[in-house]
Amino acid sequence: MKSRFKFSDILLSVGTFIVFALSIVLWIFIMTNDQYFSRIDQTNNVSQNSRSRRSRIIYNLYLPTSAYGFKNGQPYRLYDAKKNLPLEYIKDLKEVKYKNIREVSSNQKEYEAMLNDPKYLQLTFPNEVSVNLFTKKNLKSTDQTFRRSFISPSNDVLYLGNDKTTTIYRVEIANANFNRLREYAAKSRAKKPVKFVRMKNSYETFYDQPENWRVYSYLTNTQTDSYFVSRLLGTANVTSSNNKKGWTTYSLNYYTKLRVPDTKAGRHDMLYTRYEKQKNLSENDCLIDSVEYVHKLGLSEQDLRYFDTTKDKLSYSNYIEGMPVFMGKHSPQVSTKLTQDTEEVAFSNLELQIPIPFDGQTRTLPATGTVIQRLVNAGLKKTEIQRIIVAYRIEKDHSHDSLVNLIPTYYIKAYDQWKSAQEWEKQDFNKLAVKSQGEGK
Template structure:
C-alpha cells in the first residue's frame, strides 16, 4: 500500500509538471505571436511607406513643380540689373507653366566653368533669370534631362531670346549648362519681365554659397498683415500616426509625445504655451538618400503633414537637411524670429520632420505701412564691424519676420527685415547684432581643425 501510494504521488507530480510546462509554453507562444504580429504589421507599414516614396520619386505629380518653383526673378531696366516682381503677372509661375511643357531634345552640355564667364551671363541684359534659393539637381525634373540619376546641381535658369535653348547655372561652381528644348514658349515671360511693376536695382555679390542680391538703394518695403489659424494637434496625430494603437506620454515641459509601434513618434507642443512647433520622427535603418531623392522624399513628407501648400516653396538644402518656407509677395516668411516652416533631416537610423502648423489664411488689405531697409552693403558693413566677416556670410536676403498684432489674437504683421545665413544658421539682422560672433568663429575653427586631423 505504501509503494502504491508513493507511485500515485509520483505520477501526479509529473502530470502537474507537464501541465505547467504546457501552460508556460502557451504563454511564451502567445507573446511571440503577438510581438511578431506587431513587427510584421510594422514591416508592412514600412513597405507601404517605401512604395509611396517610390511613387513620389517617379516625378509624376503636380506638387513637385508647386514646391520647386524658382522664387526670385531678375532682368534689366534702364541698363541696370533689377530684381523683378509683379503679383498680378507672376514671373515664376509663368515660367513654371512653360517649363512643365519643355522636353530636352539633346544632352546637357557644359559651356561655362569660370567665374569671369559666369558673371558675364549674370550681367547680360539679353537674359531673364529665374533663381532658386539653393541648388537642386538636374534629375529633379527628368523631362529636361535625358540621363538618369544625374545629381549635378544648379540654381539658376537663364532664359534667352530663343524658345529653343535654355541655360542652367550653378552659382557655387561657376558652371553653366546648355540644353536644347522643345514645347515651351517664354514670350509671355519676357513680356512680364519687361513690364514688371516692382524693379529693384541690385548687384549680384559672390558670398560663401553663391550670389546674393545686394540692393543698391534704400527701400521702403511694404508691411503685410494676415489672419492665421492652426490645425489642432489631433489632426496631425491622426494624419501621421493613425487612430489606433497610439500611446502618449507628457514630459515635464508640457510637451506630449505620441508613439506608434515604437517606430514612429510625434512630439506635440503644450497647448497652453502658444507654440506650434511639432517634431515627427520615423525610425528606420537605411542609407541616406542621394541629393535628388532627398529632395523628392522631402516632398513626400511635406504631403504627409497636410499643411496648406499654396505658398510653400523649397528654401534651403544643407547636407542631409531640406527646408521649406512660405513665400508671400515673393518674400520668404520666417517663424518665431528665424524658424523654418518645414525642415526634413535624413540620417542612417531615422527621418525627422520639424514643422510649424501656422496657416496664413486671410490677407488684410494693405494699409500703407512700410519698413525702411538700408542698402545691403551698409548692412554687411555693420555686421563686419560687429565681428561677422563677409567671407563667413553664406547668404543674405530680405525676409518677413512675424509680429503679433495686439488688435486680434489671430492677426500677425509681416515685417520686412534682412536675414543672414552664417555658420549654417539663419538669423535676422537684429539677432546677429546681439550675438557674440566670436563663439561661432571659434566653434567653426575647431570643426575645421578636427576635420583636418
C-alpha cells in the same frame, strides 16, 4: 432536369450569398483597421508613378522665387502680383523636351559676365536644385545641380547656372515658348535696382539704396495636436507622455514619435521622428523623398516653396509677394532631415490663412552693403556670410488673437544658421567660431 435545375439555382444562390457575406466581412475589417489607414495616409503619394509625382513637385514646391531683368544695362528685381513670373516659367517648362545638356564654362569671370548680361532674363531658386527634377529623364549619369535659369532670346536654348561652382550649362530644348514670359517681365510693375555680389558660396542680391517694403497682415490658423497625431501616427496604439519642460510626446512605438509643445506655452514648433535605416540617396532622391513628408503633414501648400538645403536638412517656407516667411524666430514652415538612421520633420502648426487688405504700412530697410558692414563691425567675418536676403518675420498683432503682421527684415545665413541682422549683431562670434570648428571635426 427540372429538379437538377432547381438544385443548381440553390447552389448558385448560396454561393452568391457566401461571396457577398465574405465581402462585407472583409470591408468591415479594412474599414476598422487603423494600421491599414495609417499606412495609406503615410504612403499614398509614394505609390504614384514617377511622372505624376515629378509634375506635382514642380508645380507645388520647387519653383523659382525671384526674377531679374534689365533696363539700360541695370539689373532689376522683378515682381508682379498679377503676373506670377516664376509660375509662368514653370508652366512653360511643362511641354519642354530636353535634347542635350553640356557644360560650357566654370570660369568665375564668365559666370559673372552672364549674370550681368542684359540679353538674359533670370529666374532663381533659393538654393541649388537637381536638373533631373525637371528633365523627366537622366540626361547624364551624374546629376547636375543649378540655381539660376537664364532665358536666352532663343526658344531653342536654355542656360543653367550653379552659383557655388560658377558652372554654366547649355541645354538644348524643343517645344519651348518663353515669349509670354518675356512680355510679362517687360511689363512687370514692381522693379527694384539690384546688383549681384559674391558671398561665401553664392551670388546674393544687393540693394544699393534704402528700399521701402510693404508690411502685410494675415489671419492665422493652428491645427490641433490630434490632427497631426492622426496623420503621422494613426489613431490606434498611440500613447502620450508629458514631461516637465513644456512638451508632450506621442508615440506609436519606440521608433515613431511626435513631440508637440503644451498649449499654454504659446509655441508652434513640432517634431516628428522615425528611426529607420535609410539607403544612400542621390540629391534628386532626397529632394523627392523630402516632399513626401511635406505632403504627409497636411499643411496648406498654396504658398509653400523649397527654401534651403543645409547639410542633410531641406527646408520649405511660405512665400508672400515673392519673399520667404520665417514662422518661428528664425525657422521656416517645414524642415526635413534624412540621415542613415532617422527621418525627422520639424514644422510649425501655425498657418497663414486669410490676407488682410494692404493698409499702406511700409518699412524702410537700409542698403544691403550697410547691413553687411554693421555685421562685420560686430565681428562676423564676411567670408562666413553664406546668404543675405530680405524676408518676413512674424509679429503678433494685439488687436486680434489670430492676426499677425509680416515685417520685412534682413536675414543672414552664416555658420549654417539663419538669423536676423539684429540677432547677428548681438552674437558672440568667438564662441560661435569655436563651436563651429568643433562640429567640423
